[in-house]
Amino acid sequence: MIPFKDITPADRAVITAYTIAGSRRSCDYSFANMCSWRFLFGSRYALHEGFLLVKYQVHGMPTYMLPMGEGDMRAMIETLIADARAQGAPFLMSGICKEAIPLIEALLPGRFHFSTDRDLADYVYLRADLASLAGKKLQPKRNHVNKFKRMYRYEYTPITKERIPECLELEAEWCKANNCDQHEGTGNERRALEYALHHFDELGLTGGILHVEGRIVAFTFGSPVNHDTFDVHVEKADTAIEGAYAMINREFCSHIPQQYIYMNREEDLGIPGLRKAKLSYQPAMLIEKYVARLKEETGADTIAAADFRAEAE
Numbered sequence: 001m002i003p004f005k006d007i008t009p010a011d012r013a014v015i016t017a018y019t020i021a022g023s024r025r026s027c028d029y030s031f032a033n034m035c036s037w038r039f040l041f042g043s044r045y046a047l048h049e050g051f052l053l054v055k056y057q058v059h060g061m062p063t064y065m066l067p068m069g070e071g072d073m074r075a076m077i078e079t080l081i082a083d084a085r086a087q088g089a090p091f092l093m094s095g096i097c098k099e100a101i102p103l104i105e106a107l108l109p110g111r112f113h114f115s116t117d118r119d120l121a122d123y124v125y126l127r128a129d130l131a132s133l134a135g136k137k138l139q140p141k142r143n144h145v146n147k148f149k150r151m152y153r154y155e156y157t158p159i160t161k162e163r164i165p166e167c168l169e170l171e172a173e174w175c176k177a178n179n180c181d182q183h184e185g186t187g188n189e190r191r192a193l194e195y196a197l198h199h200f201d202e203l204g205l206t207g208g209i210l211h212v213e214g215r216i217v218a219f220t221f222g223s224p225v226n227h228d229t230f231d232v233h234v235e236k237a238d239t240a241i242e243g244a245y246a247m248i249n250r251e252f253c254s255h256i257p258q259q260y261i262y263m264n265r266e267e268d269l270g271i272p273g274l275r276k277a278k279l280s281y282q283p284a285m286l287i288e289k290y291v292a293r294l295k296e297e298t299g300a301d302t303i304a305a306a307d308f309r310a311e312a313e
């Protein structure tokens with residue numbers, strides 16, 4: 001078996017040496033996500049023959065990400081298959097972008113069944129569009145921002161260590177209003193968010209806070225997925241302040257370095273209101289993510305793509 005180890009903040013440089021230089025824009029490859037959600041998915045990694053390997057658990061089953069690195073990809077996938085079989089488990093590989101399927105098929109023709117779930121697709125936007133809100137399609141968002149500017153005296157500041165308690169206070173208020181503790185999904189999100197805030201610098205996070213009359217009304221934070229894509233992990237706002245969400249989104253994107261062409265705002269998990277909101281910002285692309293299962297393994301179809309959503313909800 002491959003000697004996987006737990007992902008901790010101390011592993012950031014090792015893991016991002018592979019992810020930042022790569023071409024994959026999925027939020028699954030964000031180091032901060034891997035680390036912050038380890039409590040739920042048991043995320044682990046290994047460096048093996050020039051590849052970064054990542055494994056986690058879905059319903060107690062080992063699940064692998066497509067290896068990243070240089071070398072014999074076919075042999076590496078076979079190595080992962082052997083690792084799963086050594087645990088007496090069917091082989092599952094998840095988070096596979098559509099563009100990678102032809103590569104896998106060329107290396108191991110006809111061996112996999114691929115399935116996907118629309119609810120797990122990542123929404124990816126042009127950073128410049130979110131920062132400027134230019135054009136007719138984004139006019140409603142521009143109107144929200146302009147109204148916010150007219151109504152409130154506001155200030156945008158970066159998240160620093162000293163300001164993290166403010167963010168935790170707003171998160172607590174948001175959770176109380178939305179009954180977080182009564183829902184497993186929002187409860188898990190709160191745990192991941194709090195972990196991220198408590199390890200903010202270690203995880204390489206960047207964030208912003210929106211104040212109105214000196215009081216925090218919104219905050220957001222994220223981190224790079226790769227060299228040209230920035231992932232927004234969290235965005236929280238006081239819904240009593242009209243336009244707070246639109247304003248924190250615009251301000252944050254305006255302050256992200258221009259080297260990041262794309263902003264990944266992650267999945268909607270099939271939540272109707274969230275889907276409507278994400279679509280209203282006119283995404284440049286949706287990243288569909290697939291699960292690969294070996295056709296030869298009976299029982300492998302007991303876990304479908306939808307189960308990956310259910311685990312996080």
